[in-house]
Amino acid sequence: MKNTRTLGKYTLVAAMTxxxxxxxYILLYLALNNPSRTLFNGLSLLPDFNFSNFSEAWESSKMGLATLNSLIIAIGGAVLIILAASSAGYAIARYSNKFHQSVFNVLLICMMIPAIIITVPLYTLMKSIGGINTHxxxxxxxxxxxxxxxVFLYTGFxxxxxxEIEESAIIDGCTPFTAFWRVTFHxxxxxxAAVVILQGLAIWNNYGQAVFFLQGQDMRTIPLAVSMFFQQYGAQWNLMAAAAVIGxxxxxxxxxxxxxxxxxGITAGAVKG
Structure with missing residues (x-):
């Protein structure tokens, strides 16, 4: 009976995988096909192995420049998030009071608001301060x-x-600020790492707001570069898939x-918090 349950669990995991x-697989299949072939032909599950799609997609969509733009925005955004969220999470977790709790509650409410909803007022603000088409x-x-x-994750963690981690450092002469950055942050x-993955990927894949604020050709990120194969060139599935694989x-x-x-990081920050 036990072996049957174990086999069932492994079968379920294998099926989900x-x-x-x-x-x-479908993405790679499309990326390696010739332009005239988009879907499966008959019973053939193998693509045409046309690797020239990658070089063509790289050149026609300026994927190198788009990758650089995405890296600048993703790294810069992730660094700012880590600096701000870790500091705020530390203050809320270690110096709890009504004000800090109110700030935390406001941040929780902000989590429930889709970012795309505030795109129009943000566009007006960015245009007034010269932020359109800027990193x-x-x-x-x-x-x-x-x-x-x-902040929610850092606070819980x-x-x-x-x-005692930072208290020992304070006894040794550190201020609470230096104790956090030199000891606790370690x-x-x-x-x-969880924040880098979650927020970094969210920034990397952002299209809904990038299409409003990055309108210049030289400022396109990877999602905007991939979308070119639907707008400028029509539905070129092989090039679109190749660009998506590169990104x-x-x-x-x-x-x-x-x-x-x-x-x-996820379990300690979200569950135990």
Whole structure:
């Protein structure tokens, strides 16, 4: 009976894994096909292995420049989110009072508001301060989108850390500020990795707001570059899929680098908090 249950569990896991991989297989299938072939022909499940799609997609959509723009915005946004959210989470967790709790509640409410809803007033604001088609404005915008949920994670994670960590540093002469950045922040690597993955990928894949605020050709990010194959060139599925694979590679690499901390950061920050 026990062996049957174990076999059933492994079968279920294998089936879920297979279902999760199907979209990636279809994407690679389209990326390696000739332009005249988009879907499966008959019973053939193998593509044409046309690797020239990647070079053509790279050149026609200026994928190199789009990748650089995405990296600048994603790294800048992630750094701002980590600095702001970790500091706010520390203040809320360690110095709890009515004001800090009110701020925390406001941030929780902000988590429930879809970012796309405030795009129009944000566009008016960005236009008035000269933020359209600039990296700095998009970085600030992406950081503001990601701070509320990140504060929620950091607050929960810091609450389960013993206070003696920073108290010992304060006794040795550190101020609360330096004790946090020199001592406590070292123990926040799991939740920081979770924030980098969640918010970094959200910024990397952002299209809904990037299409409003990054209208210049030289400012396009990867999602905007991929969308070109629907707007400028029509529905060129092979090039669209090839560009999507190129854009997906850095995100997968980042996840593999930080994934060992990901689950620990999410469970400690969200469940125990």
């Amino acid at each position: 297979l279902l999760s991989l199907i979209p990636f 700095w404005a998009m970085i600030l915008l992406m950081a503001s989108n990601g701070v509320p949920f990140s 810091i609450k389960v850390l013993p206070r 123990f926040l690597r799991p939740v920081t 997906l590679a850095p995100a997968v690499l980042a996840f593999l680098v930080f994934q060992q901390y990901f689950v620990k």
